[in-house]
Amino acid sequence: MKAFxxxxxxxxxxxxxxxxxxxxxxxxxxxxxxxxxxCLVNAMHITASVFINDNESGxxxxxxxxxxxxxxHEPVHQYEHNGAEDNADAHLKRQVMGREAVLAITNGKxxxxxxxxxxxxxxxxxxxxxxLVKIIGE
Numbered sequence: 001m002k003a004f005x006x007x008x009x010x011x012x013x014x015x016x017x018x019x020x021x022x023x024x025x026x027x028x029x030x031x032x033x034x035x036x037x038x039c040l041v042n043a044m045h046i047t048a049s050v051f052i053n054d055n056e057s058g059x060x061x062x063x064x065x066x067x068x069x070x071x072x073h074e075p076v077h078q079y080e081h082n083g084a085e086d087n088a089d090a091h092l093k094r095q096v097m098g099r100e101a102v103l104a105i106t107n108g109k110x111x112x113x114x115x116x117x118x119x120x121x122x123x124x125x126x127x128x129x130x131x132l133v134k135i136i137g138e
Contacts, residue, residue, distance in 0.1 A: 001037075001136060001137065001138060002032065002033060002034050002037070002135075002136065002137060002138065003134070003135070003136050004028070004031070004032035004033075004034065004134070004135040004136075005132070005133070005134050005135075006028055006132075006133045007044070007130050007131065007132055007133075008021070008024060008130070008131040008133065009128055009129070009130055009131075010120060010122070010128070010129045010130075010131060011127075011128055011129075012122040012125035012126070012129065013125065013126060014122075014125055014126070015073075015122075015123075015124065015125050015126060016064065016090075016121075016122060016123055016124075016125065017121075017122050017125060018060045018063070018119050018120075018121050018122075019119065019120045019121075019122065020055065020117065020118070020119055021041070021050075021118050021119060021120045021131065022055075022117050022118045022119075024133075025039065025041055025103075025110065025118050025133060026109075026110060028133050028135065029105055029108070029109065029110055029135060030108065030109075032135040033108075034105055034108070034135050034136070034137040034138065035105070035107060035108045035137070035138060036105060036106060036107075036137050036138050037105045037135060037136050037137015037138060038102055038103065038104060038105065038135070038136055038137060039102070039103045039104075039105055039110065039133065039134070039135045040100060040101075040102050040132070040133070040134040040135075041100060041101050041102075041103070041118060041131065041132070041133050042099060042100040042131070042132040042133075042134070043094070043099055043100065043120060043121075043129075043131060044129070044130040044131060044132050045124075045129050045130070046091060046094060047087055047090035047091055047093075047094055047122075047123045047124035048094060048120065048121060048122050048123060048124075048129055049093070049094050049097035049098055049099060049120070049121040049123070050098070050099065050100050050101045050118070050119070050120055050121070050131070051097050051098060051101065051118075051119055051121060052101050052103075052112070052116050052117065052118055052119070053116070053117065053119070054115045054116075054117065055115075055117035055119075063097075063121075067093045067096065067097070070092070070093070070096060071088075071089040071092035071093050071096075072089060073086070073089045076088070085124075087123070087124040089123070090123035090124035091123075093121075093123045094123055097121055101118060103118070105135070105137055
């Protein structure tokens, strides 16, 4: 069995942003040489998420609106977690969106549905963040 590990670094200048990481993950699968296996893509920060869905700007806008209703950033004093940082809402948003995605690899390629696309979702940006890609298989 092969194992391939890579950390990607992301600089997201905004507080929140959805970033396509699809091509990078596809390239790493190709580089790994794994023909049949699994690919884990994990946000290595507790205020970020990895998710799979449609690559459509209207949907991305809807996520922003929906998540802000669920866990509004302001007023920041509504959260006990806020102290040195005002990012309690980012932790809650991450919990809803999830931490990672596990993808099948078949014949050396990601095995996804027709509209599935891989994204990194940053909820407390403005600093360098890491993303783990771990590929295992034959």
